[in-house]
Amino acid sequence: xxxLLWFVIRRLFGAALVMLALSFAVYLVFYAIPxxxxxxxxxxxxxxxxxxxxxxxxxxxxxxIQQYLSFLKGIFAGRTFGDGAAAVHCxxxxxxxxxxxxxxxxxxxxxxxxxxxxxxxGAAILWLLFGVSLGVVAALNRGRxxxxxxxxxxxxxxSTPSFLLGLLAILVFGFWLNMVPVNGYVPLTExxxxxxxxxxxxxxxxxxxxxxxxxxxTRAQMLEELNLDYITTARAKGAGETRVVVTHGLRxxxxxxxxxxxxxxxxxxxxxxxxxxVFSMQGLGDLLISAVAQLDVAVVVGVTxxxxxxxxxxxxxxxxxxxxxxxxxxxx
Amino acid sequence: xxxPVLEVHDLHVTFxxxxxxxxxxxxxxxxxxxxxxxxxxxxxGSGKSVSSAAVMGLLPSNAATTGEVLLDGRELIGLPxxxxxxxxxxxxxxxxxxxxxxxxPYYSVGWQxxxxxxxxxxxxxxxxxxxxxEMLDKVGIPDAAxxxxxxxxEFSGGMRQRVVIAMALVNDPRVLIADEPTTAxxxxxxxxxxxxxxxxQEEFGTALVLISHDLGVVAEVADDVLVMYAGRAAERGTVxxxxxxxxxxxxxxxxxxxxxxxxxxxxxxxxIPGTPPSPGSIRTGCPFQPRCAYTHLVxxxxxxxxxxxxxxxxxxxHEAACHLxxxxxxxx
Numbered sequence: 190x191x192x193l194l195w196f197v198i199r200r201l202f203g204a205a206l207v208m209l210a211l212s213f214a215v216y217l218v219f220y221a222i223p224x225x226x227x228x229x230x231x232x233x234x235x236x237x238x239x240x241x242x243x244x245x246x247x248x249x250x251x252x253x254i255q256q257y258l259s260f261l262k263g264i265f266a267g268r269t270f271g272d273g274a275a276a277v278h279c280x281x282x283x284x285x286x287x288x289x290x291x292x293x294x295x296x297x298x299x300x301x302x303x304x305x306x307x308x309x310x311g312a313a314i315l316w317l318l319f320g321v322s323l324g325v326v327a328a329l330n331r332g333r334x335x336x337x338x339x340x341x342x343x344x345x346x347x348s349t350p351s352f353l354l355g356l357l358a359i360l361v362f363g364f365w366l367n368m369v370p371v372n373g374y375v376p377l378t379e380x381x382x383x384x385x386x387x388x389x390x391x392x393x394x395x396x397x398x399x400x401x402x403x404x405x406x407t408r409a410q411m412l413e414e415l416n417l418d419y420i421t422t423a424r425a426k427g428a429g430e431t432r433v434v435v436t437h438g439l440r441x442x443x444x445x446x447x448x449x450x451x452x453x454x455x456x457x458x459x460x461x462x463x464x465x466x467v468f469s470m471q472g473l474g475d476l477l478i479s480a481v482a483q484l485d486v487a488v489v490v491g492v493t494x495x496x497x498x499x500x501x502x503x504x505x506x507x508x509x510x511x512x513x514x515x516x517x518x519x520x521x
Numbered sequence: 522x523x524x525p526v527l528e529v530h531d532l533h534v535t536f537x538x539x540x541x542x543x544x545x546x547x548x549x550x551x552x553x554x555x556x557x558x559x560x561x562x563x564x565x566g567s568g569k570s571v572s573s574a575a576v577m578g579l580l581p582s583n584a585a586t587t588g589e590v591l592l593d594g595r596e597l598i599g600l601p602x603x604x605x606x607x608x609x610x611x612x613x614x615x616x617x618x619x620x621x622x623x624x625x626p627y628y629s630v631g632w633q634x635x636x637x638x639x640x641x642x643x644x645x646x647x648x649x650x651x652x653x654x655e656m657l658d659k660v661g662i663p664d665a666a667x668x669x670x671x672x673x674x675e676f677s678g679g680m681r682q683r684v685v686i687a688m689a690l691v692n693d694p695r696v697l698i699a700d701e702p703t704t705a706x707x708x709x710x711x712x713x714x715x716x717x718x719x720x721x722q723e724e725f726g727t728a729l730v731l732i733s734h735d736l737g738v739v740a741e742v743a744d745d746v747l748v749m750y751a752g753r754a755a756e757r758g759t760v761x762x763x764x765x766x767x768x769x770x771x772x773x774x775x776x777x778x779x780x781x782x783x784x785x786x787x788x789x790x791x792x793i794p795g796t797p798p799s800p801g802s803i804r805t806g807c808p809f810q811p812r813c814a815y816t817h818l819v820x821x822x823x824x825x826x827x828x829x830x831x832x833x834x835x836x837x838x839h840e841a842a843c844h845l846x847x848x849x850x851x852x853x
Contacts, residue, residue, distance in 0.1 A: 417622065418617060418619065418622035418623045419622060419623055419624055419625040419626075421579060421617075421623075422615075422617065422623045422624070422625070422685075422688075423625070424579055424609065425577055425579060425609055425610060425614070425615040426609065426610035426614075426636065426637040426640055426688070427606050427607065427608070427609040427610035427611055427637075427640045427641060428606075428636075428640055429603075429606060430602075437625055440625075440627040440628075441626075441627065514627070515626070515627060516626070516627065516629075516672040516674070517626055517672070517674050
């Protein structure tokens with residue numbers, strides 16, 4: 190296993206470099222936009238004096254490079270804006286400070302993460318089970334009704350926008366049938382039942398939409414797999430059809446599925462923007478959208494970096510899982 | 522001669538394809554007794570492999586098999602899949618041509634050999650594992666106790682084929698069908714594998730059906746030979762009948778195409794002119810007629826009438842399906 194350890198260390202080091210480059214790029218973009226966050230902080234009426242004061246307090250009067258370096262330094266050492274009684278502290282690791290929300294970005298992200306993670310992980314488990322099993326069923330019944338039905342479901346799922354399906358689900362299950370709550374979030378620690386009950390609709394909506402890709406990929410992969418010689422070997426050994434499909438066929442199917450799954454989940458953990466909006470849940474996606482609207486640069490940079498980190502992390506996990514699933518993959 | 526363990530009578534295999542019905546095997550008979558080796562010889566597409574798959578009931582669903590396949594007098598054709606499953610790998614085992622694709626890349630070789638054992642024996646994983654080590658050792662894998670946990674890609678081609686043979690022999694099958702077991706191997710390794718098959722046959726008294734187009738291999742190990750052409754038997758007899766008294770022009774063509782050490786080398790190897798017919802394209806007459814150098818000695822009959830197997834001089838049941846009554850020596 191030392192091979193694997195080295196592999197992870199190398200990849201984490203690479204990830205840090207990518208994050209650094211990315212943070213720089215995100216900073217540049219937000220310097221290019223023709224708007225001044227200090228204007229919003231200064232309020233109305235805004236005198237040039239107060240504008241200057243706000244700018245100084247938010248450290249926007251420094252040069253772009255200097256601001257970027259302060260940001261980097263804040264990650265390791267924390268930052269303090271202003272001085273005296275009015276000073277604002279942002280403890281390490283400080284990924285910026287949101288003046289409109291008067292909170293450090295790190296705190297904001299950590300506050301919102303459980304909501305997004307609840308949505309994303311629950312939905313991901315559902316769509317993985319749902320997608321892979323329907324895909325296998327479709328492959329085993331190739332050309333027959335069950336196959337067409339599964340592929341049909343996949344097609345509908347792929348082509349439906351999430352806000353439409355989300356709103357329809359709220360309308361039907363929330364209002365007409367009055368089965369589930371229409372919005373809101375209850376923390377898991379408060380009441381696991383209420384937590385799941387509030388999340389079931391967004392889970393199902395996301396699962397239906399995402400499962401489509403998994404149905405199609407699983408089906409195609411399984412059809413290919415079932416034509417391989419070692420499947421015939423398994424039959425020739427006297428293995429039953431279930432064993433042939435599950436033990437011998439599914440292993441090869443899971444390799445590409447896990448790749449897709451890791452990236453999808455990593456992406457979704459960075460904020461399920463539309464779903465959070467539709468179901469009025471204050472997750473990371475909601476945080477990001479509000480921040481963009483308010484030119485809250487610190488939050489935008491923080492959330493963007495966090496999402497990027499999740500994608501990189503997902504890639505790393507996928508690579509490790511690959512090595513576990515497929516002995517031919519070497520991490521050396 | 523001992524009672525045959527496997528008898529095949531009038532075996533027909535017809536595939537239903539988009540282009541209509543394709544007869545891949547068109548009425549063949551063979552039998553093999555314990556400790557004996559029957560070689561089935563022929564070009565690609567002559568129906569050799571389809572016959573062996575038909576015996577195991579391993580053909581795809583678009584294939585229709587008729588005739589008799591008797592294992593110890595028990596009819597296998599039409600047996601429910603559950604019953605067949607108990608026979609596959611237990612009474613009749615298969616060794617495939619390409620050991621790399623015949624082994625599942627996701628599982629260790631020991632696991633795969635142990636699986637074959639556990640499918641037919643109600644034993645613990647530990648016992649099956651021990652049995653796997655024992656078998657791997659028996660087929661000549663050095664340091665089997667350590668190599669048992671290696672994966673197929675970590676073995677050389679010859680070692681992989683040994684694993685496949687170990688997997689096939691783990692349940693002491695009565696019949697071993699080896700489908701071109703040496704084709705994918707180097708010549709020196711070929712010799713080792715053939716010797717191994719010969720040894721295990723002697724030790725276990727297995728009936729061996731060797732499917733091959735390598736007459737050198739056939740000469741070395743076979744007792745009886747069946748020469749197939751276009752899904753039918755062209756000639757059958759003992760190995761000496763074939764090599765010293767071949768009566769069918771196709772058999773002669775195969776023998777003539779073989780490089781020999783006792784004859785001064787020709788600048789080019791002799792070939793049989795033309796290509797084998799695709800299954801389904803033969804209507805009347807002798808299937809070999811378009812490529813036959815002796816048609817002029819017989820005339821019309823070759824085109825209008827299909828030759829049946831008729832007795833020829835030799836050691837026993839030497840038969841050939843050719844209108845040319847005497848041995849066509851002139852062109853040897």
